[in-house]
Amino acid sequence: xxxxxxxxxxxxxxxxxxxxxxSGCGKSTLLYLLGLLDxxxxxxxxxxxxxxxxxxxxxxxxxxxxxxxFVFQFHFLMLEFTALENVMMPMRKLGRLPPAAMRDRAHAxxxxxxxxxxxxxxxxxxxxxEQQRVAIARALANQPAILLADEPTGNLDVRNSNLVxxxxxxxxxxxxxxxxxxxxxxxIAQRCDVTRPMRDGLFA
Amino acid sequence: MTSPNLxxxxxxxxxxxxxxxxxxxxxxxxxxxxxxxxATTSGFERFFTKxxxxxxxxxxxxxxxxxxxxxxAAAGGGDSHFxxxxxVKYIEGIEEPQALMTAVREFANVRGVSAVVRGNVQLQxxxxxxxxxxxxxxxxxxxxxxxxxxxxxxxSLEDFRNSPTxxxxxxxxxxxxxxxxxxxxxxxxxxASRRVxxxxxxxxxxxxxxxxxxxxxxxxxxxxxxxxSGATFLQISLHDPARAPQDAAxxxxxxxxxxxxxxxxxxxxxxxxxxxxxxxxxxxxxFTLIASLAMxxxxxxxxxxxxxxxxxxxxxxxxxxxxxxxxxxxxGIVLAFGAVAGALLGAVVTWLVSQVPLPINGIFKxxxxxxxxxxxHYAGAVLTAVVMVMVASLIPARRAARLExxxxxxxxxx
Numbered sequence: 271x272x273x274x275x276x277x278x279x280x281x282x283x284x285x286x287x288x289x290x291x292x293s294g295c296g297k298s299t300l301l302y303l304l305g306l307l308d309x310x311x312x313x314x315x316x317x318x319x320x321x322x323x324x325x326x327x328x329x330x331x332x333x334x335x336x337x338x339x340f341v342f343q344f345h346f347l348m349l350e351f352t353a354l355e356n357v358m359m360p361m362r363k364l365g366r367l368p369p370a371a372m373r374d375r376a377h378a379x380x381x382x383x384x385x386x387x388x389x390x391x392x393x394x395x396x397x398x399x400e401q402q403r404v405a406i407a408r409a410l411a412n413q414p415a416i417l418l419a420d421e422p423t424g425n426l427d428v429r430n431s432n433l434v435x436x437x438x439x440x441x442x443x444x445x446x447x448x449x450x451x452x453x454x455x456x457x458i459a460q461r462c463d464v465t466r467p468m469r470d471g472l473f474a
Numbered sequence: 475m476t477s478p479n480l481x482x483x484x485x486x487x488x489x490x491x492x493x494x495x496x497x498x499x500x501x502x503x504x505x506x507x508x509x510x511x512x513a514t515t516s517g518f519e520r521f522f523t524k525x526x527x528x529x530x531x532x533x534x535x536x537x538x539x540x541x542x543x544x545x546x547a548a549a550g551g552g553d554s555h556f557x558x559x560x561x562v563k564y565i566e567g568i569e570e571p572q573a574l575m576t577a578v579r580e581f582a583n584v585r586g587v588s589a590v591v592r593g594n595v596q597l598q599x600x601x602x603x604x605x606x607x608x609x610x611x612x613x614x615x616x617x618x619x620x621x622x623x624x625x626x627x628x629x630s631l632e633d634f635r636n637s638p639t640x641x642x643x644x645x646x647x648x649x650x651x652x653x654x655x656x657x658x659x660x661x662x663x664x665x666a667s668r669r670v671x672x673x674x675x676x677x678x679x680x681x682x683x684x685x686x687x688x689x690x691x692x693x694x695x696x697x698x699x700x701x702x703s704g705a706t707f708l709q710i711s712l713h714d715p716a717r718a719p720q721d722a723a724x725x726x727x728x729x730x731x732x733x734x735x736x737x738x739x740x741x742x743x744x745x746x747x748x749x750x751x752x753x754x755x756x757x758x759x760x761f762t763l764i765a766s767l768a769m770x771x772x773x774x775x776x777x778x779x780x781x782x783x784x785x786x787x788x789x790x791x792x793x794x795x796x797x798x799x800x801x802x803x804x805x806g807i808v809l810a811f812g813a814v815a816g817a818l819l820g821a822v823v824t825w826l827v828s829q830v831p832l833p834i835n836g837i838f839k840x841x842x843x844x845x846x847x848x849x850x851h852y853a854g855a856v857l858t859a860v861v862m863v864m865v866a867s868l869i870p871a872r873r874a875a876r877l878e879x880x881x882x883x884x885x886x887x888x
Contacts (some may be wrong), residue, residue, distance in 0.1 A: 302883065302884070307879050307880035328793055328794075331788065334789060334791050336791065346785070347786075348485075348786060350485040350488075350489045351726065359478070359790060359793060360790040362481075363478055363790060420883070456672075
């Protein structure tokens with residue numbers, strides 16, 4: 271069964287894209303394909319001009335760590351770790367920075383999402399909105415080329431939704447990163463630079 | 475802790491405290507029990523081996539091999555007897571013990587060699603008559619091939635050394651004849667009698683020996699048994715008794731005499747000990763198996779509960795092999811603590827067991843439970859636990875690594 275048919279999508283740095291559409295239209299499938307979490311049966315995916323769709327699992331995983339940041343609807347923090355440790359997690363794997371620099375960057379990122387005072391709190395000691403802000407800081411940790419967000423505000427109240435969306439877009443724009451987010455929220459979609467509605471596996 | 479995988483493993487594990495404690499407890503018990511059972515089982519076996527080596531030496535040379543018709547004819551006179559065992563003919567006894575002893579001493583592993591003249595006798599005390607076996611020895615030679623010096627319980631070896639008509643009598647035999655040190659008794663054999671004096675009483679702990687064996691100085695024994703030359707057997711001690719079978723084979727080949735290592739001589743008891751060791755190893759393996767199942771259960775549970783964390787890690791660039799390592803590290807952490815604590819438990823329980831009073835007299839003599847302290851037991855216990863726990867951990871670890879992050883995030887992971 272083909273979930274996506276003839277879909278072509280390009281994201282530019284510094285731009286925020288919203289993919290909208292009814293449930294089951296293929297929004298999340300497209301996002302996971304772009305994020306190299308799924309492998310397409312056909313078609314091509316390029317990141318920074320490098321074709322990734324046909325690479326093996328190890329190369330795709332390495333590309334995820336280096337070029338892609340994810341923000342999911344249900345925060346997906348690792349709850350046994352502090353906010354600081356969660357943000358340092360992708361940096362530790364990439365190993366590009368020395369430990370002290372990783373720590374400094376994690377502190378800076380948490381400061382920028384307004385959680386500088388809660389760096390040593392465990393995931394369980396943070397509210398939903400705070401957890402999502404930590405997730406955004408974590409997604410930005412390795413300075414990815416693209417941020418992929420699957421319903422990042424879907425589980426938050428209006429105030430926290432706006433806060434998280436503002437953070438996501440501001441930080442991405444500041445760092446020259448492309449943001450692609452899937453949302454059902456028309457207000458959020460309206461505030462994006464580009465909105466791509468989908469229906470039955472096609473861009474409308 | 476610098477490895478991110480190890481850090482994650484530690485947190486995953488400590489998040490499931492109850493399951494972790496169960497796995498740890500099972501590992502500690504598995505390692506500890508392995509050590510205790512090995513220490514106790516091999517303790518008795520080694521003590522038995524020490525006892526029989528202290529009585530009969532590591533190797534005995536008896537009976538010349540009669541391999542040609544000519545030599546058989548040449549050996550036909552005198553007291554010699556022929557025997558046929560396993561298609562080989564033997565002339566009973568050692569004809570030229572001195573020549574053989576000189577040749578035996580050339581072997582590097584040989585520590586000492588003693589020529590012994592043996593014969594059946596009757597002992598008569600004022601109270602009773604008992605059948606016995608007399609062993610004519612040269613004391614200095616025999617002390618190098620036995621633990622006789624340590625086996626004397628009453629009287630002194632010095633008295634025996636200085637008394638040409640002195641006798642060393644086994645504890646059980648002395649009790650039966652109601653003999654004490656300094657008492658005299660009559661030894662009769664082949665129509666001749668000698669009056670000897672009990673110079674000392676010895677106890678090996680091997681009842682059959684303590685019941686029948688009497689040691690005399692060799693000239694006295696030769697006179698009594700009417701055997702002016704030759705010897706019944708040569709008793710040999712070795713620097714490394716474990717090599718006795720190889721040395722025995724070589725000695726037999728060179729000396730053309732029947733040569734038996736202690737392992738062959740005592741094969742019945744050794745087989746009993748081996749069976750006991752295997753039986754306890756099976757029991758202990760069950761404990762280690764339980765430890766590995768507990769670890770499997772803990773990790774399988776963590777895999778189920780941490781699928782989202784696995785998806786996060788994979789989305790952040792952690793590879794499948796990182797996920798595998800995270801779960802194997804968890805097993806490694808449990809094993810590291812379990813091995814150390816298990817070894818300590820094993821050492822403490824082994825010491826406690828060694829204090830348990832347990833009088834045994836029959837094939838050896840002891841008043842307490844015998845244990846051995848052998849680093850190999852500790853290494854074996856840890857190695858067994860490592861192999862079993864790591865094998866059991868591989869299944870959940872590989873299952874975790876196979877999870878597809880996209881499936882998990884969509885909530886469709888199986």
